[in-house]
Amino acid sequence: MDRLFSQEVIEETLKIVQREIPLAVWETFYVTLLSTLFAVIIGLPLGVLLVVGEKDGIRPLPKALMSFLNVLINILRSVPFLILMILVFPLTRLIVGTTVGTAASIVPLVIAAFPFVARLVESSLREIDPNIIEAAQSMGASEFEIVTKVMIPESVPSLISNFTIAVTTVLSYTAMSGIIGGGGLGKIAINYGYYRYKYRVMLIAVILLILLVQVFQTVGSKLVVKLDKRLKK
Amino acid sequence: MIEIKELSKTFSSHNGDFEALKNINITINDGEIFGIIGMSGAGKSTLVRCINMLERPTGGSVLIDGVDIGALSAGELRKMRRNVTMIFQGFNLLMQRNVLGNVCFPLELSGVPKKEAEKRALELLETVGLKDKAKSYPAQLSGGQQQRVAIARALATSPKVLLCDEATSALDPKTTRSILSLIKDINKKLGITVIIITHAMSVIEEICDKVAIIDNGEIAETGAVSDVFSSPKSRAARNLVYPEERDYLERSSGQRLLRLVFGGEYSADVPLIAKLAMDKGIAANIIMASTKTIGGNAYGNMLLSFKSDSDFVSAKEYFGSIEKLAAEEVQ
């Protein structure tokens, strides 16, 4: 107990924090946002397909294709992230050239997040009143116009709200990716807390992770309120 | 001109087929306000959705100005829909776009440049009396105002036909009247053919020239509103025109009831019941009486019962001989 609070331990902690934390926060921040961005780039169109392509959708797609997409998404979503990271090593090597490091950690993060994002997009788009889509059809909108001018714009608040959930989930995954050498607060927490028993450093890393989640969530929620025109202001 | 010919629509599902529309034949002339009325589930929405192919008929055809719209390609169909626009019970505005954006939407779809579209949209908002709300969002408007925006939106592409599916069902009576008079104005000024779907008689009475009564997927009766309303022939029409009669019929078990229908000049001046008593010495019992105004003319109807069967028969004969008066036994 004495040792935990001794002068030298506190000084050492401060030193580590000063040296490592700023970069770690930055790495966590950009890896999270970049991974989510890629996940949205893949997941958004996929989510749209899931909605427009179903039997009663505006552009029914072959049943086999729809089943394939659904199964693929379910499989990817059911693999625990820790195992997924290892499973996608070959793909990571193909894209990044290595399987360790911060850049390499983005690949499994995107693979883990895009099916999740696709499901979130799917649920957002399903919230739209089908009568509004029918109204657009009655005005001569094409399927593409219905997606780009009606479905997506009408669900922007819901999409932002769901993307915020995606961001915070990806953030927690980035912490895990510290295991395969992904940089950031997760790495600090594991390296110092788990391998070197420097609990104080770990604690600070964890607090910063919590703060980051708070920041993302607050920004997301504010944005939703600001953008949603259904709220009477 | 819109010609609906032998139109049928069957919905197929796991638990069998359902014939929502059976052999529908209607002709609607240019510039008419045509009402389609029927009970819930009669097939009104299905019918109106067949007119712009939101629903594909399973039989028959819809011709608009001689063009079979069922045979159009997807692209042609989208163009056609700029000519046949629609308003809905739930308004169906884009909630994330402001009023101006909503009215611009169909113009955007048809590739009108933004500046031009906004100019036209503002003109239309002026027409519907909402120019000052251009920057508001639908959620900030009342139902009546939202329907006005929807009307402006439906007029944006200068259509020839306006379809209204229960457009006033979500509105209170006063707002309903103002929306109906707006629709009538538009019909008069722009010569747009209007097709109105409703389950409310008052809507038909208020603005329609012609009416078709749809019952169980079939047209029970069609004609000028004044004709159908003054002498409904089908059971479905009678149920709609004299909704009270059923109750009286059930209560006066066994007794024969006579319905008197009189139009225009008759209602005011002639004391019919007194005349019957004086001329024939028959006492009629008035069970119910009402009047309504259709197209500026007053129509009255009365439900009478009598002491005896012979009284009933001679009263029927007596009234039947009077001009402009229809006497019928209630079935």
Ligand SMILES: Nc1ncnc2c1ncn2[C@@H]1O[C@H](COP(=O)(O)OP(=O)(O)OP(=O)(O)O)[C@@H](O)[C@H]1O
């Ligand atoms: N997609 C569908 N699949 C199966 N049955 C349907 C479908 N759409 C409508 N129906 C059936 O067709 C019948 C007519 O429906 P429709 O919506 O046209 O009625 P409506 O006259 O507009 O009634 P309401 O006044 O309640 O709007 C109903 O019995 C309904 O259940």
Ligand SMILES: [Mg+2]
């Ligand atoms: Mg309906």
